Amino acid sequence: MPISPTDFDFVRAMVRKESAIALDPGKEYLVESRLTTLARQLGLVTADQLIEEVRRKPDNGLRYKIVEAMTTNETSFFRDVAPFDALREHVLPDLIARRAAQNSLRIWCGAASTGQEPYSLAMLIREHFPALASWRVEIVATDISREVLDRARTGRYSQLEVNRGLPASMLVKYFEKEGIAWRVKAPLRDMVTFREMNLIGSWTGVDNADIVMMRNVLIYFDVTIKKQILANVRRVLRADGYFMLGSAESTMNIDDKYTRVPVGRTSCYQPLGL
Numbered sequence: 702m703p704i705s706p707t708d709f710d711f712v713r714a715m716v717r718k719e720s721a722i723a724l725d726p727g728k729e730y731l732v733e734s735r736l737t738t739l740a741r742q743l744g745l746v747t748a749d750q751l752i753e754e755v756r757r758k759p760d761n762g763l764r765y766k767i768v769e770a771m772t773t774n775e776t777s778f779f780r781d782v783a784p785f786d787a788l789r790e791h792v793l794p795d796l797i798a799r800r801a802a803q804n805s806l807r808i809w810c811g812a813a814s815t816g817q818e819p820y821s822l823a824m825l826i827r828e829h830f831p832a833l834a835s836w837r838v839e840i841v842a843t844d845i846s847r848e849v850l851d852r853a854r855t856g857r858y859s860q861l862e863v864n865r866g867l868p869a870s871m872l873v874k875y876f877e878k879e880g881i882a883w884r885v886k887a888p889l890r891d892m893v894t895f896r897e898m899n900l901i902g903s904w905t906g907v908d909n910a911d912i913v914m915m916r917n918v919l920i921y922f923d924v925t926i927k928k929q930i931l932a933n934v935r936r937v938l939r940a941d942g943y944f945m946l947g948s949a950e951s952t953m954n955i956d957d958k959y960t961r962v963p964v965g966r967t968s969c970y971q972p973l974g975l
């Protein structure tokens with residue numbers, strides 16, 4: 702039975718309040734199918750039973766599970782290629798030159814999902830910037846979903862996942878076989894710290910960032926939230942730092958205090974006034 706308009710509105714308002722994810726009309730099928738899966742995991746049968754349950758005892762744990770179930774965690778290694786080329790060819794060489802006195806770099810991946818993005822970045826650094834081995838390089842990766850963060854921390858990926866975007870040479874070098882899965886080797890895993898963080902909550906431990914990657918998450922938010930997040934990114938990004946968005950995202954027409962820096966086949970953003 703399809704989800705009722707009242708239940709859809711209830712879930713929609715709750716998800717928006719807790720995560721800013723906008724579930725526009727037309728997404729009823731998505732809510733229905735994700736919540737049916739969650740209901741079954743929790744020993745219930747249908748999505749409306751689950752909604753009934755959360756209405757009856759508005760327990761935070763259940764609310765969180767529903768919000769988490771409504772996140773889309775699609776990702777892959779070296780996703781879209783061009784941003785990683787930009788990091789290798791322009792962003793990292795520029796920052797390495799600018800930070801030569803401090804020998805430190807701080808990178809934040811907001812909305813990192815199951816970890817392919819920060820691990821790609823860690824591999825890129827190890828492969829192409831051996832001099833950084835003696836620097837203090839912090840890669841902080843955050844997401845709202847505890848489930849994806851738990852997976853990311855293990856660094857364990859299926860054959861299908863490593864087949865998506867990861868060059869064979871890097872698989873052999875940075876992963877080890879564990880049963881039928883592949884696991885990121887400990888030295889690379891240790892380069893990334895995973896933490897829970899809601900982009901509409903408080904931003905702690907991500908200030909003074911040299912690079913902020915926040916790819917393929919703003920698309921889920923409406924313009925008011927996008928404005929708020931882009932302003933916050935300006936606050937945590939160093940004046941000469943770089944901000945990277947997903948290929949369908951831009952600061953254009955949302956926040957005019959950024960300048961677009963075209964790099965190869967992609968663009969990065971920097972706070973204006975550099």
Ligand SMILES: C[S@@+](CC[C@H](N)C(=O)[O-])C[C@H]1O[C@@H](n2cnc3c(N)ncnc32)[C@H](O)[C@@H]1O
Pocket residue numbers: 719720721722772773774775776777780811812813814815818843844845846849898899900901915916917918921947
């Ligand atoms: C499509 S994935 C993007 C993963 C990766 N950045 C990439 O581009 O491949 C979007 C991620 O945003 C996270 N997300 C959604 N709303 C969020 C919020 N309010 N705060 C933090 N993360 C959020 C989801 O849990 C999901 O893992």
